[in-house]
Amino acid sequence: MSCCSYINSTGRAVMEGSDPASGMLQLLQRRFFIPPDHHHAVSLLKGKTCAYGPLGVDLKRNMLEQWWSAVVRSRPQVFGISTLHGIGAKGAGEVEDLLNQRDLTKEQLGERVSELLQQRQPFRTSLLQGALAQYVPSLELTNRKLPFGLAETGLCYRPEDGDSDAIGCSSEVTEASLTWFCSPRTSSQWLDYWTRHRLQWWRKFALGPSDFSVCDVRDDELNKSTLRGVKVLYQFPWGTETLETLWMLSDAELLRNHTGSQAELQCRDGKKIVLPHILSLSANVDRGVLAVLFNSLQHIQKVDSKQRLHQRTVLKLHPTLAPVKVALDMGKGSTSELRQVCEGLLHEFLDMEISAWPGYMDTTQSSMDKLHTKYDEMGVLFTVMVGENTLENGLLLVRNRDTTIRETMHISEIRQFILKYISTAENV
Known part of the structure; x- marks a missing residue:
């Protein structure tokens, strides 16, 4: 995106590249929240409807x-x-009221209706x-x-x-x-x-x-x-x-x-x-x-085992608002068999109205860190990894967006686990 300024609804210029608005808009465009065209970002910053x-x-x-x-x-x-x-500003109800007034002549009625139509906004x-x-x-x-x-x-x-x-x-x-x-x-x-x-x-x-x-x-x-x-x-x-x-x-x-x-x-x-x-x-x-x-955006810094500083950007959207609840991806193992498991899980999630992202269909090879970065910026609640253990004993690796903790869970438990997680958050 080129360096320019947006005007928010207070009339204040928001310079791209110099404040949090720039980073947020780039994230939203990168992660499929709004299209990349500049005017959609302008509309959203001004509190107007844009293309999503x-x-x-x-x-x-x-x-x-x-x-x-x-x-x-x-x-x-x-x-x-x-x-x-x-x-x-002058609704159809007022025209109806005029038509019901018996004491008006046809000429008077025509004049009054004409006045109302002229005052109406498109x-x-x-x-x-x-x-x-x-x-x-x-x-x-x-x-x-x-x-x-x-x-x-x-x-x-x-x-x-x-x-x-x-x-x-x-x-x-x-x-x-x-x-x-x-x-x-x-x-x-x-x-x-x-x-x-x-x-x-x-x-x-x-x-x-x-x-x-x-x-x-x-x-x-x-x-x-x-x-x-x-x-x-x-x-x-x-x-x-x-x-x-x-x-x-x-x-x-x-x-x-x-x-x-x-x-x-x-x-x-x-x-x-x-x-x-x-x-x-x-x-x-x-x-x-x-x-x-904006309220859900967090930048979390952490130091890895080699003492290198990393920043993790995550949209911690509330579970009921998050567009994607779970992302499905494949680990090591037979590609065709793992894909069949992922497709079966995907349809089960959709049948239960749990929005799921078919990450296993992405043919580009990405490291786990890049995958988690992508899903964190999308606000995905859980990443489910299907691998060799799934084929052998039905175990999945499930990563929580907010805690980054990965835990092993049986494939038969994952659906109810996610439904309960969302329901609990909704009732808080």
């Missing part, structure tokens, strides 16, 4: 699945939705508008009882000043959003609850939990309908960036998006009938991917 390579795709997918599990599947009254990209800028549009239909799911939430993940269009300076830089962001409807009397407590929930979620996957923090949004940054705001932050090498924002909104946001009768918007808070307040939780998944990668 095989490992990047799986890491991002694992993060989205963990988010969905934590936000949607772990508590009642949270429902998943899917909305169209072209909702924009792509949505957040997922909040889609949730607000689906608010009324969702009331039937909850019997109009508060609280409840609508969750969605997807692309949003967020052009920024200076994007044109970064040739090919994306204006898309992958967002994970929860819109939480609650009573006005409990909205502050719910904001505190979800702030703790989101901070704990980010820290769950971290080697350095203290790099993740929260702060209140200043009053001068709030708009009229926003009562409070909180940001979840990550301390990157170049400065602090926002991973997630939580907004506590009044009922004005709901009234602005639904111009019909207020009665259809009302919910039950115990025995009271109220208009709900809204908590909007929005995570930038692409910036979150970058934060998790």
